[in-house]
Each structure stands twice: as structure tokens, then as C-alpha cells.
Amino acid sequence: MLKKIFLGVGLLILGGLSIISYDFYTTVSTRIDELLEHDMDISSEIFDRNGNKIANIVSDEYRLYVKYNDIPSRIIEALLAIEDTSFFEHDGINIEAIFRAAIKDVIAMEMVEGASTITQQFVRNAILTRDKTILRKLKEVVLAYEVEKHMSKEMILEQYLNKIYFGRGYHGIRTASKGYFHKELNALTLKEMAILIGLIKAPSFYDPTKNLEQSVGRANRVLDRMYSGLGWITKSEYEEAIKEEIKPFRTTKTQNVAPYIVDEVLRRVSSTVTKDELKKGGYKIDTTIDLQLHEIMTTALRNGHKNIIEKLDKRGVSESEKKKLNGAAIVLNPHSGEILSMVGGVSYKESVFNRVTQGERQIGSSIKPFIYQTAINYGFSGASILYDVQKTYEYIDGEGNEQKWRPQNYSKKVKGTVSLRDALVFSKNLATISLVESVGAGNIYNALVNYGFKTISRNLSTSLGSYSTSMLNLAHLYTTIANGGTRVKPILVSSVKSKSGDEVYKDDREEVTIDSPQQNYLMVDIMKDVVHRTWGSGRRARTKGLDIAGKTGTTNYGKDVWFNSFSPTHQVHVWFGKDDNTPIVEKKAGEKKIGIAVAGGVMSAPVAGEFFQELLKLEPYVEREFKMPIGINRFKFNGKFENFTDISKPPLIRNEIVEESESLIF
Numbered sequence: 001m002l003k004k005i006f007l008g009v010g011l012l013i014l015g016g017l018s019i020i021s022y023d024f025y026t027t028v029s030t031r032i033d034e035l036l037e038h039d040m041d042i043s044s045e046i047f048d049r050n051g052n053k054i055a056n057i058v059s060d061e062y063r064l065y066v067k068y069n070d071i072p073s074r075i076i077e078a079l080l081a082i083e084d085t086s087f088f089e090h091d092g093i094n095i096e097a098i099f100r101a102a103i104k105d106v107i108a109m110e111m112v113e114g115a116s117t118i119t120q121q122f123v124r125n126a127i128l129t130r131d132k133t134i135l136r137k138l139k140e141v142v143l144a145y146e147v148e149k150h151m152s153k154e155m156i157l158e159q160y161l162n163k164i165y166f167g168r169g170y171h172g173i174r175t176a177s178k179g180y181f182h183k184e185l186n187a188l189t190l191k192e193m194a195i196l197i198g199l200i201k202a203p204s205f206y207d208p209t210k211n212l213e214q215s216v217g218r219a220n221r222v223l224d225r226m227y228s229g230l231g232w233i234t235k236s237e238y239e240e241a242i243k244e245e246i247k248p249f250r251t252t253k254t255q256n257v258a259p260y261i262v263d264e265v266l267r268r269v270s271s272t273v274t275k276d277e278l279k280k281g282g283y284k285i286d287t288t289i290d291l292q293l294h295e296i297m298t299t300a301l302r303n304g305h306k307n308i309i310e311k312l313d314k315r316g317v318s319e320s321e322k323k324k325l326n327g328a329a330i331v332l333n334p335h336s337g338e339i340l341s342m343v344g345g346v347s348y349k350e351s352v353f354n355r356v357t358q359g360e361r362q363i364g365s366s367i368k369p370f371i372y373q374t375a376i377n378y379g380f381s382g383a384s385i386l387y388d389v390q391k392t393y394e395y396i397d398g399e400g401n402e403q404k405w406r407p408q409n410y411s412k413k414v415k416g417t418v419s420l421r422d423a424l425v426f427s428k429n430l431a432t433i434s435l436v437e438s439v440g441a442g443n444i445y446n447a448l449v450n451y452g453f454k455t456i457s458r459n460l461s462t463s464l465g466s467y468s469t470s471m472l473n474l475a476h477l478y479t480t481i482a483n484g485g486t487r488v489k490p491i492l493v494s495s496v497k498s499k500s501g502d503e504v505y506k507d508d509r510e511e512v513t514i515d516s517p518q519q520n521y522l523m524v525d526i527m528k529d530v531v532h533r534t535w536g537s538g539r540r541a542r543t544k545g546l547d548i549a550g551k552t553g554t555t556n557y558g559k560d561v562w563f564n565s566f567s568p569t570h571q572v573h574v575w576f577g578k579d580d581n582t583p584i585v586e587k588k589a590g591e592k593k594i595g596i597a598v599a600g601g602v603m604s605a606p607v608a609g610e611f612f613q614e615l616l617k618l619e620p621y622v623e624r625e626f627k628m629p630i631g632i633n634r635f636k637f638n639g640k641f642e643n644f645t646d647i648s649k650p651p652l653i654r655n656e657i658v659e660e661s662e663s664l665i666f
Contacts, residue, residue, distance in 0.1 A: 040065070040163060042282030042499060043175075046265055048289040049338075049494070053178075055256035057266075058169075059279035062253040065499070066174040068158035072185055075173065076157060077232050078197040081225040084118040088153055092119040092144035119144040122160040166196060167203030169253045180208060180248045190237060191244040194219035194226075208248040216246060260344030260354050261289055261492070267357075268493050272505040282499035287492055288338035293331055296614040297341040301329045301574065304607035305346045308576060308584070311596050315585060324578040328355035329607065330475050332490055334482035334571040337509065339492045353579070356471045361560045361577060363467055363474055364600070365427045366553030367448075369481055371463055372424050372432075373515065373523045374447035375439050382421035382526055386431040386438070388414050425529045427537045427552055429464050436463045451514060452477050452487060474564065475573050481523060482549075482566035484629070485515030517629040524549050524626055531565070537601040541565055541609040547626045548612060552605065557583040558598030563605040565612075568623040572611055574604040 042065045044057040056062065080087050086094060094117050116124070123143045147156065166176035176196050177185050183192070198218035199206050208215035220242060227238035256262055265285060266275055273283060305327050312322050331341040344354030353359065375384075392406045414430060423431035436444050444463065448456055456467055469477075472490060480487040491507035498504055527549035530538040538550040546567055553562030560577040561584065578584060584603075585594045597603075615622065 040171075041280040044278040044281060044283035044285060046262060046285040046287060048287055048291040048294075049340075050290065050292075052291045053255060054258050054287065054289065054291065055262045056254050057275065057278040057283075058253050059276075061171045062169050062175055063162065063171040064174045064178060065162050065172065065282055066158075066185060068154045070185065071158070071161060071173065072188070072193070074190060074233075075161075075185065075188075075193050075197065078193050078222050078226060079118070079157075079161070079200075081230055081232060082197060082222045083121070083200065085230065087118050087157075090117060092146075092148035093117055093141050116140070117144065118160055119147055119156055122156055122163065123147060125163050125165075126159070164200055165203055166199045167207045168209070168250075179251055179253075182249055182251075189244060190223070190233070190241040191219060191246060194222040194241065195246060195248075198222050208246060209250045212246065212248070219246075257291065258289065258294055258342075259348040259352070260356070261287070261294070261342050263344075263352065263354060264342060264357055265493055268507065269496055269505050273496060283504075284495075284497045284499075285493065286495040286497075288333075288340065288494050289342070289492070290340045292618060293611075293615070294341035294343070296618070297329050297331050297572075297611050298343050300607045300610040300614070301327050301343050302346055303610060304574070304576070304603065307606070308603055312585065315594070315596055317585065321578075321586075324580055324582070325576065325584065326351065326355060326579055327574070327576040327607075328359075328471055329572070329574045329611075330356050330471055331611065332475060332479075332571050333569065334479045334488070334566055335569075337476075337479060337488035337490045337511075338494075339490050340570070342492070351579075355575065355579075358470070359579075360468045360470050361575065361581075362555040363469060364553035364555040364560060364562060365429075365432075365464065366474060366551055366562045366564050366600075367453075367463070367467060368424060368427065368432055369523055369527060369551050370448055370451050370453070370477070371436060371444055372420065372526070373481065373519070374444055375420065375435050376522050377447070377515065377519055378439050378443065380420055380435070380439070382419060382522070384420040385417050386420055386423050386428075387434040388416060388418045388423065388428050388431040389434070390414055390430065391433070421526050421529065424526050424551075425533055425536050432463055451480060471573055471575055475571065478564055478566070478571060478573070480514050481520065481527070482571045484517040485520035486511050486513045518631045521626075521629055521632055525628075527551060528626070531605075537599075538563060538565065538605045540601060540605040541612065543609055543612040543616065546612055546616060546624050548608075549626070550605070550608070552600035554599045554601075558585060559583050561598060561600040561603045563600045563608050565605075565608045567612060567615075568626055570612075570615060570622075572608045574607045576603050 041059045041061045041063060043059065043062050045064070046054040046057070048054055056064075084094070120140050123140050151159075162172040162174075164173070165171055166173070166179075168179060170176040170179045173196060174185055176199065177183055177188055177192075180196070181188060181192050188196075195208055195215055195218075198215060198221070201218065205211060206215045206218050223233070223238055223241050226232045227235065233241075265287060266278070269278075269285070273281070277283075278285075305325065308325060309322055312325070326345050327343075328345060329341070329343045330339065332339045342354075342356050344356050344358075345351050372380075390406070390408070408429065415428075418426075418428055418431050420431075420435065422428070423435070445456070445458060448462070453467060453469075456462055476487065476490050479490075489508070489510035491509060493505065493507045495503055496505040528547060530536045530552070531541050531548045531550045533539065537552045538548075541548055541550055541563060548565055548567050550563060550565030553560070553564065555561075559581055560575065563572075563574045565572050576584065584598050585596050587594050
């Protein structure tokens with residue numbers, strides 16, 4: 001009986017050892033390949049045109065990878081000094097340290113000291129658990145020994161320093177450097193390096209943003225070991241590092257400073273690289289954005305929004321209605337199409353909807369420069385006389401009903417006659433309709449289509465801006481005027497490169513010449529007066545010492561207020577309105593006037609003006625004057641200079657005027 005019991009126990013022990021041996025063998029034989037081919041999640045980064053970080057695209061593990069050759073030698077020395085001094089001498093395990101730790105574990109009757117080498121730590125962090133068991137420790141030792149057979153010491157250090165956790169969601173030494181100190185590794189001080197290496201022991205406890213005293217104490221022990229224990233740094237280096245005061249940063253993993261821009265970048269590249277791939281693939285995304293200009297534009301838009309809110313306060317507008325007010329702005333280089341700033345709303349936290357790219361609004365008088373340019377192409381000039389008179393138009397709507405349309409000027413006043421120049425400068429609606437009738441409604445329609453206005457309605461109200469589009473598309477159309485007659489496509493993503501350096505995406509560049517530089521300049525010269533004339537509708541954007549051309553836009557009942565402008569180098573569009581498309585200020589029952597000027601020139605133009613003023617402070621040597629192309633002559637009419645193309649060279653299509661009836665329907 002006793003023999004059977006011993007035999008049964010023996011078989012159980014043998015079976016258990018067999019299972020353990022098989023599990024051990026399986027782990028070592030199959031997981032060594034997994035370890036050698038271990039592919040870490042690497043976060044992607046988005047940069048502005050000057051190399052400044054816009055945001056990180058991160059997975060559960062936020063990691064910015066760094067090659068061994070780009071890791072400063074002092075970081076390696078600090079790591080070895082405190083974690084594994086004999087790293088370059090052992091074969092993956094330190095026998096002496098293991099025996100020393102084993103004695104302590106036996107005395108304590110539990111595992112109190114691990115004696116792990118850097119190679120062992122790498123193995124544990126990469127594929128093993130952190131369970132304190134003999135079997136796990138044995139696997140770790142054997143795997144560490146095998147790793148040393150297949151990987152160089154430098155590669156092990158590279159993998160280790162990119163894998164290890166440094167707290168606050170930072171995986172890898174470069175990530176921690178950028179997170180805690182906003183520096184690349186080669187810009188760190190010796191004390192900052194010691195802080196980071198000190199975190200490896202206990203990232204939460206030694207977090208310098210929470211426990212600075214403990215973190216500094218740990219860093220000083222690292223420095224002391226480097227100086228007193230090993231002599232790897234000099235006395236002066238040690239003393240200077242000990243005295244240094246550390247100022248760590250508390251930042252988010254994404255570090256997203258321009259969320260509207262980031263969303264648009266992700267949307268554009270999504271057909272080539274998905275967001276999940278960006279989170280793990282270590283892509284580098286370069287954009288055309290200038291973060292300094294973006295900050296200026298963001299501040300200017302918020303200031304403009306605040307000023308409107310103050311006016312609404314005086315008006316007694318309710319909080320719920322005031323909260324509906326929002327705005328947007330875009331800045332681009334009109335010659336290259338590069339988007340320099342994109343502010344999709346006043347607050348991303350309150351609304352992620354990008355009003356630059358996702359919303360479509362009526363553009364009001366913003367359309368007029370294209371109509372007036374068409375008239376100039378047909379032989380009109382700034383001195384041409386237009387009729388600014390009230391008319392009532394009768395027409396049949398889409399359902400066959402007779403309707404009447406009686407357009408008005410914004411001021412409700414008429415002048416009888418007005419020059420083409422003044423009609424645009426003061427945004428006269430009635431004179432504009434007169435101009436459309438003179439040129440021919442069909443000709444205007446065809447020209448607008450040629451300029452890029454798509455799905456435009458064939459009715460006269462289009463000439464006053466009933467057309468709806470996105471701010472981005474309007475900016476695209478306006479590059480024609482701001483770029484000498486050539487339309488350029490707005491671009492945002494200049495390059496997306498994989499971690500291997502291969503370019504996988506970039507925004508396509510596209511340009512279409514529509515008007516000659518000479519014809520175009522005639523319009524630019526008139527639009528300068530919109531801003532620089534004493535009572536020009538865009539005068540609030542005026543900036544001393546800088547040529548600015550512009551056009552206001554205000555839709556019916558003040559639902560949308562626009563200002564579209566450009567200098568010789570920058571194109572700026574600003575919009576305010578309510579997302580529910582109701583008027584910015586509702587007229588109360590019995591009121592004749594609302595008491596607030598709801599207009600693009602009053603609400604949006606000052607924002608552009610603030611931007612241009614700050615631009616000159618940032619870039620005082622920026623080009624300031626529009627250059628008049630060869631082929632333009634100036635003639636004086638009624639005391640005012642007007643520009644014409646050289647009379648020996650007829651305008652672009654002066655001799656192609658098509659006579660039309662007075663039909664109001666295109």
C-alpha cells in the first residue's frame with residue numbers, strides 16, 4: 001500500500017515536472033523569435049512648417065523612437081551606473097549578483113532582490129510578466145542568455161531604452177525627454193538625464209511633476225554613482241549637476257496645440273494611412289502651418305468674438321443665443337496655396353465642428369469681386385458709371401408662382417449713379433445688379449462657373465451672394481484675385497513619411513490661370529480702396545504701412561458676416577455667424593433698427609486687421625506693397641486716378657461682349 005502511494009506521488013511529481021519542462025521549453029524555443037522580432041508601437045508626430053510640434057498621434061503606448069547612435073553617451077553611462085555596471089562584460093546574466101540576491105531572498109523567505117541585468121529587464125518588459133515566481137525568473141534568465149547570442153549590446157540598449165516605461169504615459173527615453181522637459185535628448189542637461197534614468201526604478205514614485213524632492217534625490221544618487229563610484233564624470237560636472245534646479249512640464253500625451261488642424265490632417269491622409277496605422281506606425285507628418293501665425297489668428301478671432309459678445313450684452317441678448325455665435329478664420333499664402341492657419345471655431349472644447357472645412361454658408365457680397373472682375377474683362381473700368389437705383393423684379397419661382405424681388409443696399413440709401421470703383425468700395429447692391437444687367441446675366445454666370453463657382457443658381461440674387469460654400473473653398477476661389485489671376489489649390493499636408501523615411505502622401509498642388517496679371521491688378525487696385533479709403537467698407541482692417549485689399553460680405557438679416565482680404569504675401573478670411581443659421585441679432589417686434597451694426601466690415605474686418613498688425617511685428621521685413629505689372633497705365637478722371645490696361649493692347653475679351661435681353665433669369 002505504501003509503495004503504491006509513493007509511486008503515485010512520484011508519478012505526479014514527474015508529470016508536474018514534465019509539464020513545467022514542456023512549458024519552459026516552449027517559452028524559450030518559440031518566444032525567442034517573438035522577442036527578436038518585437039515591434040513596438042511608435043507614435044506619429046505632426047509638425048508645422050518650421051519643425052514645431054503640433055500634435056502626437058498615440059496608441060495606448062505613447063512612444064517616440066530613437067536610434068542608439070542618437071542617444072547621448074551620458075545617458076548610457078547614467079543607465080549603466082545605476083542599473084547594470086557590468087553590462088558590457090556579462091552574457092545576459094550577472095552570476096555574482098544572482099547569488100547575492102538569492103542569499104537575501106532565502107534569509108527573507110521571499111523575493112526581495114531581483115539582481116536583474118538590463119538584458120533581463122528588457123526580456124521581462126517585452127514578453128514576460130512581472131510575476132515574482134521562480135519559473136518566471138528562470139525563463140527570464142535563459143531568454144536573456146539567448147538574446148545576447150542574437151543581439152548586439154547596442155541593439156539591446158536601443159530596444160530597452162525605447163521599451164521601458166517612464167511614467168505619465170511616456171514609453172521610451174525620447175518620449176520622456178519630450179514630455180518632461182520639452183527637449184530632444186541631445187539638449188538635456190546631465191541632471192535632466194539623471195532624472196529620467198532615475199524614473200526607471202519606480203516611475204510613479206519618482207515622477208518629477210508630482211514628487212520633485214524624491215525625483216531629485218534619486219537623480220543625485222545616479223550622479224553620485226557616476227562620480228564617486230565609477231569616476232565617469234568630473235568633479236565640476238558633478239557639482240554643477242547637483243546644484244541645477246529642475247523645472248519639469250506637465251503635458252498631455254497628444255500635446256495637441258491645434259486640434260482643428262489635426263482633425264483636417266487626419267481626414268486628408270485617411271485614404272492612404274488610417275488613424276490606427278498612424279497611432280502605431282511612427283509616421284512623420286509635415287504641414288504648411290505656421291504655429292506662430294496660427295496663434296496670432298486664433299487670438300484675433302477670439303478677441304473679435306469677445307467684442308461681438310460685449311455688443312450683444314448691451315443689446316440684452318440671452319445667454320443661450322450668445323452661445324450660438326461662433327467664428328472661423330483661415331490664413332494662406334495665395335501664391336503657393338499653403339495654409340498657414342486654420343481656426344475652425346472659437347473653442348474646440350465646446351465644438352469640434354470645423355467651420356472652415358465642414359460648414360457651408362452664404363457668402364453675401366464676397367462674390368462681388370468676381371462679378372466686377374468679369375465686367376473689367378469686358379471693358380469696364382473703375383470710372384464706368386453704374387445706376388444705383390431701386391427696382392422691383394418680377395419672376396416665376398420653381399413652382400410656377402409669380403414673385404417679386406426688391407433688393408436694397410445695406411444702408412437702404414440710393415445714390416442714383418455711382419462709379420464702378422465706388423460701387424465695390426462701398427458694396428452697393430443695386431449698382432451691382434445694374435452692372436450684371438449691363439454685362440449680361442449669362443456672361444456673368446459663365447464667368448463665375450469659370451472662376452470655380454460650382455452648382456451656382458441661375459438667378460439674379462446670386463450676384464448679391466445667395467451662393468453657399470465652405471470657407472476653404474471661398475479661400476480657394478479668392479486665390480485667383482490674390483495671386484495675379486491664377487487660382488491655386490489650398491494645401492495643408494506637405495509630406496507624410498513612414499518610419500523608414502519613405503514618402504507615402506502629400507497634398508497635390510494645382511493651379512489654373514484664369515485672368516491676366518494686368519486685368520487682375522485692376523481689381524486689386526479697387527479692392528485696396530475697400531480698406532484704405534476713408535469710408536471703405538473694410539477700413540477697420542487697415543494696417544499702417546501695409547497694402548491690404550479686401551471685400552466684406554453680409555448676408556440677409558445678418559446671418560453671416562465675412563471679411564476676405566489679402567496683402568502681397570498673406571490671404572486672410574474671417575467669418576462670424578450662428579451655427580443654427582439664425583441672424584446674429586434678431587429684430588424685436590416694433591423695432592426699426594436693432595442698434596448694432598451687423599456687417600462684415602464691422603465685425604470681421606477688425607479681426608483681419610489685428611492679424612495683419614501682429615504679422616508686421618513678427619515679420620517686419622515682409623513685402624508690403626502690391627507690385628503693378630507692366631502694361632498698366634493710370635489716367636485721371638474727376639480728380640481720381642484710375643487704372644487701365646495699355647490702350648494699344650485691348651483687354652482680354654473686350655471685343656466679345658454678348659448682347660442679351662433684360663431677362664432676370666440666367
